[in-house]
Amino acid sequence: MAHYNNDICGGHSLRVIIREDPQEASVYIADYIVSRIKAFNPTEAHPFVLGLPTGSSPEIIYKILVQRHRAGEISFKNVVTFNMVCTPSPPRAPRHPKILNILTTIQDEYVGLPRDHPESYHSFMYKHFFSHVDIPPQNIHILNGNAEDLTAECAAFDASIARHGGIELFLGGVGPDGHIAFNEPGSSLASRTRVKTLAYDTILANSRFFDNDVNKVPRMAMTVGIQTIMDSREVVIVATGAHKAFALQKGLEDGVNHMWTLSALQLHPHPLVVCDRDATLELKVKTVRYFESIESAGTDARTQGPALVYRPRTYMPAPIVTKRTAAPPRQQPTPDRTPVKVPKDLRINTELHKTMEDDELTPDSMSSRMVDSAIGGLDGALKNDLIFDRMGARMTAQ
Numbered sequence: 001m002a003h004y005n006n007d008i009c010g011g012h013s014l015r016v017i018i019r020e021d022p023q024e025a026s027v028y029i030a031d032y033i034v035s036r037i038k039a040f041n042p043t044e045a046h047p048f049v050l051g052l053p054t055g056s057s058p059e060i061i062y063k064i065l066v067q068r069h070r071a072g073e074i075s076f077k078n079v080v081t082f083n084m085v086c087t088p089s090p091p092r093a094p095r096h097p098k099i100l101n102i103l104t105t106i107q108d109e110y111v112g113l114p115r116d117h118p119e120s121y122h123s124f125m126y127k128h129f130f131s132h133v134d135i136p137p138q139n140i141h142i143l144n145g146n147a148e149d150l151t152a153e154c155a156a157f158d159a160s161i162a163r164h165g166g167i168e169l170f171l172g173g174v175g176p177d178g179h180i181a182f183n184e185p186g187s188s189l190a191s192r193t194r195v196k197t198l199a200y201d202t203i204l205a206n207s208r209f210f211d212n213d214v215n216k217v218p219r220m221a222m223t224v225g226i227q228t229i230m231d232s233r234e235v236v237i238v239a240t241g242a243h244k245a246f247a248l249q250k251g252l253e254d255g256v257n258h259m260w261t262l263s264a265l266q267l268h269p270h271p272l273v274v275c276d277r278d279a280t281l282e283l284k285v286k287t288v289r290y291f292e293s294i295e296s297a298g299t300d301a302r303t304q305g306p307a308l309v310y311r312p313r314t315y316m317p318a319p320i321v322t323k324r325t326a327a328p329p330r331q332q333p334t335p336d337r338t339p340v341k342v343p344k345d346l347r348i349n350t351e352l353h354k355t356m357e358d359d360e361l362t363p364d365s366m367s368s369r370m371v372d373s374a375i376g377g378l379d380g381a382l383k384n385d386l387i388f389d390r391m392g393a394r395m396t397a398q
């Protein structure tokens with residue numbers, strides 16, 4: 001069995017991995033990321049640069065990554081992160097009273113969030129991930145929505161990515177309207193980090209985090225651009241739930257189109273979409289079969305290499321049926337019934353599929369490790385207020 005380590009081999013094309021539920025899809029992605037970091041063998045001088053998302057889909061992924069870290073399987077010491085999005089603070093009041101009048105109205109709509117707001121992206125990332133792993137605070141990059149000059153802040157963010165040698169792996173989610181990061185329908189496919197006005201669909205989707213009140217949802221966000229994502233050496237997208245099915249269909253089966261910015265990944269050399277069964281509901285059966293057959297054929301490094309290097313599989317994907325025969329009586333799979341011709345390395349580790357223990361993740365004191373606190377005062381909020389899973393508990397199916 002060939003092992004694929006540092007290089008992404010297996011052709012330049014989009015790969016889709018389908019798992020039964022969000023838990024399984026998240027385990028796949030978390031192990032994939034662990035595998036990629038290990039294979040890269042990062043050092044302080046040559047860190048692994050990881051792009052990270054917010055949203056509810058990545059929450060399980062972060063939880064599994066934290067578990068892997070606690071089990072001593074992965075360190076984030078030499079990982080540098082860049083977050084995709086941030087919500088800017090309200091615009092500053094202009095001096096001229098007439099303009100002030102006009103903009104006061106606009107300000108009411110463009111509600112920004114302070115950094116220590118429980119739903120800010122700073123809070124989200126520290127609560128779900130950064131506070132639980134050994135990443136040095138200076139390796140974390142989140143756009144500063146309080147910056148005096150937001151345009152300059154966006155440009156500095158892109159410059160910082162470039163200084164770090166570009167992003168190795170960009171993990172992202174997808175909105176029900178097919179957006180990636182906050183690149184809403186109609187975004188330029190050549191865009192870089194900038195301030196964007198959110199689409200109504202996104203405001204509606206995110207209102208679940210704001211007492212289901214659309215008026216409380218910020219109207220603007222800072223976001224990496226499509227081109228920023230395209231410049232990453234690899235992009236991994238998580239899409240779970242039936243409410244993502246239409247976005248996936250448009251993004252994977254239709255042409256490249258700025259109205260469904262996920263579709264831009266069709267032009268990327270190494271995109272990987274990991275979804276659950278529900279998210280495939282709008283795809284053609286032929287499309288689903290095609291991607292499943294690529295995985296079971298074991299010919300693609302991204303779907304068959306690194307994740308398996310990290311953890312050998314312990315059971316087999318269902319063999320492809322080549323001719324119709326009467327269905328055999330259903331039997332429980334056991335190790336002795338595993339077909340002998342399949343290499344051992346291709347088996348899935350059932351350990352990965354067991355339900356995660358719902359252990360509480362208590363953040364440590366991040367500030368004690370911080371040289372120049374970028375989250376000033378957030379640690380206190382994390383300890384007293386931000387109990388893990390509170391956001392999840394407030395989520396309703398869309």
Ligand SMILES: N[C@@H]1[C@@H](O)[C@H](O)[C@@H](COP(=O)(O)O)O[C@@H]1O
Nearest residue numbers: 053055056057173174175181182
């Ligand atoms: N900016 C974020 C995206 O990065 C995220 O992918 C999307 C989907 O979020 P969820 O995973 O909660 O459905 O939501 C927001 O719009």
